Amino acid sequence: MKALDLFAGAGGWDIPAHALGWDADGVEIMPEARATRAAAGLKTVADDVRDVDPVPGEYDALIASPPCQTFSAAGSGTGRRALDAVLHGVRLFGQGGVRPTYAELAALTGDERTALVLEPLRVALASRPVFIAWEQVPPVLPVWEACAEVLCAAGYAVATGNLSAEQYGVPQTRKRAFLLARRDGQPAALPTPTHSRYYSRTPDRLDGEVLPWVSMAEALGWQSDLAVRSSVGDGGYNKPRDRPGHAPSPTVTSKSRSWVLRNGNQAKACERTTDQPAGTLFFGARLNAVEWHLRVTNDRPNTAHRPGTAPAPTLAFGKSRPEWDGAAGEKRPLAIEEALVLQTFPADFPLQGSRTKQFLQVGNAVPPGLGAAVLRQLR
Template identity: 40%
Template sequence: MHALFAGPGGLDHPAHTLGHPTLGIELDPHTVATRRNAGLPTINADVRHLTIHDLPEATTLTAGPPCQTYSVAGTGTGRTALTALLHRARAMAARRTLSPADGLDERSLLVLEPLRWILDAADEGRPYRAIVLEQVPQALPVWQTYAELLTTEGYSVACGILSAEQYGVPQTRRRAVLVANLYDVVALPAPTHRRWPPRPGDEHLLPTVAMADVLDRGEDFTVVSNYGTGGDPKARGRRHSSEPAFTVTGKVSRNRVLDADGRDLPRFTHAEAGALQGFPANYPWTGRDIPQQIGNACPVPLGAALIHAATTPAAVPA
C-alpha cells in the first residue's frame, strides 16, 4: 500500500494490522520519526517530487492531502479556486497538457497529487486496485469530481461525509471520504456505532464510545473546549467523560479538564489525545508539534473501516 501524505499512521497503522504491507510518504521529519518508531516503513519526501517508479509496486493507494477550505460563503474566492481546481483535475484525467496553475497556490494543488499517482499507475499498466481518500468535509466536491473521473477509468466509487463516532472513534469528527476499487463493487462502510448526540433509529447500533471508555483517569471529568461557541470565548463547549470528545485538533492540549467540583485536572497527555484518535495508548509519539501530528491524523477506527470497504467487495442486493 502506498500512503501519500501519510501522517503518523491513521490509515496505514490499521492497514498494517489488517495485513496490508504499507509504505508511507511523509514530508515532516518529526512525523516521520513517529512513524518509524511505530514500525511503519516511511520515505521522508515531498510526494510532488516522487513518482510510482520510485516505489515498489502496490495494489492500494491511500491519501489525506492538505486541502484548503473551498467555502461557498463570503466573497466567492473559494468558489473560483474550487472551479479552477476541478477544471485542472478534469484536464489531468483527459491527459491534456496542463496550463499554468490558474492562480492556485501550491497548497491547494496538493489535493490533486493522489489523482496524478492514480493516473500514472494506470498509464504504466500497474493500476491501483483500491483507493482510499479522506479530508475535511469541505473537500467533498473534490472527491465527487474524483469519483466522476475514476468511474471513467473503470473504478467502482463511493464518496460522502462520515461521522467518526459511528465507527467506534471516541470523538465527534466529520470527514469527507472516498473509496474505490477497480475490480469489485464498493460502498461506504456501514456505521457500527450510534451518532452523537443520540438520534432515533440508531438503537440497533453499538453505543457511542466515550472518553471514559479509552482514558483511564479513575474519576469522572469534564472537558472544556478550546473553542468558543458562536465566536464567544466565554461560551466554551463542554463534554462529560461519559460522552465522546470534541474533534481532536492540534490545539487539543489547550482544552481544560475539570473534576466534578470544577477544579482543574491535568490536561490531556499525548498518549490520551492519541487514544481519542484511536491510536494505541503506547503509540510512540516523537519530536516536535506532537499535538499537531495527532490532530492531523485520520482516526484509526475510521481508517480501518475505509480500508476494509475499499478492499472488500460490497454486498450486492440479489
C-alpha cells in the same frame, strides 16, 4: 497487498493497514512525523508527494489524506474560496492528453497547499492501483465527487461521502469526506456504521441495530469496569468494551461527569462531558486551548474524579445551574496520551518531536479505528 500512503503523517492509515497484513510505504514531509514513523516501525519511502511517480502495478492500493488547512473551517478558508479552480483542475485531468503540472495547478488555485489535494488523482491515473482510499475535511467532498467522475471514466467503481468517526467506534465526533474506489469488478461502497450516530441535541438518542457510540470516559478507562486495550495484537487501535446495541452509554458517575473537555478558544468552542464522545480534536495554534475544565454545581458531590494531576476542586455554592468556576483555576491541558486514545492510537504510540508537533501529528491523522473500517471495506 502493497499500499502507497501519500501524506502519511504519523501513521493513522498504516496502523490498520499493517493489522490487515498490508505492506504500506509512506510518503511524509514533516521531519517529526517521519521520526515518529521510524520509531513505530512504519516505512517512509519519500518525503515530497510531488516527487512520487510509481509505475502501473507497483502498488495494489493508494491511500491519501492531503493537507486540509486551507479547506478546514478552522483554517484561512483559501481552499474553500478556490474550490471552483480546484474543480477546474480535476476537469483538466479528465480531458486526457497532457495533464496539468503541479506548478500550473498551484497557480490556478492560488495556493500550493490547496493544489496538493489533486496529487492523489495524478498518482492514481499514472499508477492504476486496484484500490483507492482518500480522506479530507467535508468541504472537499465536491472535489472527491469530481474526481469520482474521472476515475469512473478510467474504469473504477467509486463511492464518495462523509463518514462520522463515532459511528465506527471512535470516541470523537469527527466528520470527514472519503472517496473509495476499486477496479476489481466489485462495486464500491462506504463502510456500514457499527455504532450509533451521536445526536448533540438529544444525546440519549441511539440508532438501532448497532452499538452505542463510545464515550471519552469509556475509552480512557475512567470507570473501574472498563479499560483501554491498545496492544498490537488487537489491531493496534483502541477497542472499547462492546455493549448491546439497545443499551445506552454506560453510566458515568457525577464525579467524572463534572469534567468537561473544551476544544478551542472560540466563544462557541465545543464542550463535552466525559460521558459523551469528544468533539473533533484539532491542535496547532489552539494547542493550549484543548483543556479539561471542572464544572461545579450545588447539586453534585464536590469530590469530582480529577483527570491526571488536576488540582482538587473548589467548593461552589448558591448556583442554580452549571457554571464555570474560572476563579478556582480548575483546568488542565489534554495530555498527549489522552489525545492518542481519543484518536484511537495506542496510548504509548512513540510520537517524536516537541509537544506542539506531537499534538499536531495526532490532530492531523486519520483515526486508526476509522481507517480500519475503510480498509476492511476495500478488502
